[in-house]
Amino acid sequence: SSMSSNSDSRGSSSKVAAESFFRSVLGQMETVYLNRNPTPKSVLELVRSVDDEQLCYDHLAFRTFGIGGYGIDSLASFFLDYGYTPMDELKFPAKKLRALWFAPPDVSAVPGGSGVNGPLPRVFISELLVDQMSSQTQDVIRKYTEASPNGKNYAALSSALGTLTWEKPLSSEFEQLARESEYAAWTLVNGYALNHVTISVHRLKSHLNKIKKLNQFLEEKSIKLNSEGGVLKVSPDGGLQQSSTVADSISFKFSDGVTKSIPCSYIEFAERLVLPQYQNVPESEIRESHRRDGFEVGNADKIFESTFQEQLSRRTG
Numbered sequence: 001s002s003m004s005s006n007s008d009s010r011g012s013s014s015k016v017a018a019e020s021f022f023r024s025v026l027g028q029m030e031t032v033y034l035n036r037n038p039t040p041k042s043v044l045e046l047v048r049s050v051d052d053e054q055l056c057y058d059h060l061a062f063r064t065f066g067i068g069g070y071g072i073d074s075l076a077s078f079f080l081d082y083g084y085t086p087m088d089e090l091k092f093p094a095k096k097l098r099a100l101w102f103a104p105p106d107v108s109a110v111p112g113g114s115g116v117n118g119p120l121p122r123v124f125i126s127e128l129l130v131d132q133m134s135s136q137t138q139d140v141i142r143k144y145t146e147a148s149p150n151g152k153n154y155a156a157l158s159s160a161l162g163t164l165t166w167e168k169p170l171s172s173e174f175e176q177l178a179r180e181s182e183y184a185a186w187t188l189v190n191g192y193a194l195n196h197v198t199i200s201v202h203r204l205k206s207h208l209n210k211i212k213k214l215n216q217f218l219e220e221k222s223i224k225l226n227s228e229g230g231v232l233k234v235s236p237d238g239g240l241q242q243s244s245t246v247a248d249s250i251s252f253k254f255s256d257g258v259t260k261s262i263p264c265s266y267i268e269f270a271e272r273l274v275l276p277q278y279q280n281v282p283e284s285e286i287r288e289s290h291r292r293d294g295f296e297v298g299n300a301d302k303i304f305e306s307t308f309q310e311q312l313s314r315r316t317g
């Protein structure tokens with residue numbers, strides 16, 4: 001096949017080494033995320049307690065500041081170097097955001113592992129349209145990004161270490177950004193940290209492989225789900241169904257000595273239905289490529305709010 005000749009021409013052993021490095025970096029990003037966010041950690045444990053077979057990630061998501069080379073491209077380069085392909089752009093004019101998603105490379109053997117050791121996930125990277133912010137907000141973002149102009153070259157490293165590439169801000173600067181854009185405030189204090197991983201619901205083996213059942217299961221375990229526009233987000237074609245938890249909070253010490261609880265990360269769930277043209281393919285032959293691909297602006301717009309104060313302060317139930 002074309003895939004095996006490709007790996008032969010590049011030398012299969014060097015390809016494997018490169019892939020194992022890539023997966024280690026993803027694993028380190030995931031470790032930072034699980035150490036900071038108890039809800040995603042317990043959700044993964046709860047799902048595994050029912051469904052102990054392969055658990056696949058649908059996608060990983062990151063946020064960036066679209067200014068001075070700090071935007072989508074700064075993190076995308078790592079994924080492009082490991083064979084990812086840029087796909088569609090999504091626009092969120094009201095939130096002053098844009099996003100791009102990246103498809104994983106074709107790997108000839110589908111790995112049987114879970115999470116970052118399973119089928120490579122899609123990647124969703126968004127950026128704040130900084131030049132559309134107020135001058136006060138732009139000043140804060142420029143202050144931190146311009147003072148460390150080389151940080152953008154180490155986006156993946158920053159994410160894997162869980163360390164900002166810029167200095168910690170003043171609490172008043174965080175508040176300034178939060179008043180105008182909760183996404184901006186989140187990015188100022190979380191930087192390139194993994195924003196969420198998404199469980200591929202249809203690839204589970206138990207009854208939890210239907211997103212409504214999974215949502216019900218999690219709500220019974222008192223896991224708070226993002227209710228913006230309804231818990232279940234459905235694309236207009238019906239093929240992409242998503243839900244997410246409300247982000248955990250973490251205590252953050254600002255440079256002025258003030259310690260505040262700030263929103264951190266959440267976990268998402270995605271069920272991709274079989275496309276109409278493949279309805280007659282027997283279930284055992286259905287592969288990921290037979291299913292609804294990509295993302296949906298209407299769903300994403302609501303999912304962004306998983307880190308917003310209105311969802312965090314909502315009472316359960």
Ligand code: OOG
Pocket residue numbers: 061062063124126195242268295296299300301303304305306
């Ligand atoms: C991303 C929100 C959108 C999706 O799958 O559509 C999203 C974010 O919160 O940064 O994850």
Ligand code: NI
Pocket residue numbers: 059061124196198268303
């Ligand atoms: Ni997502």
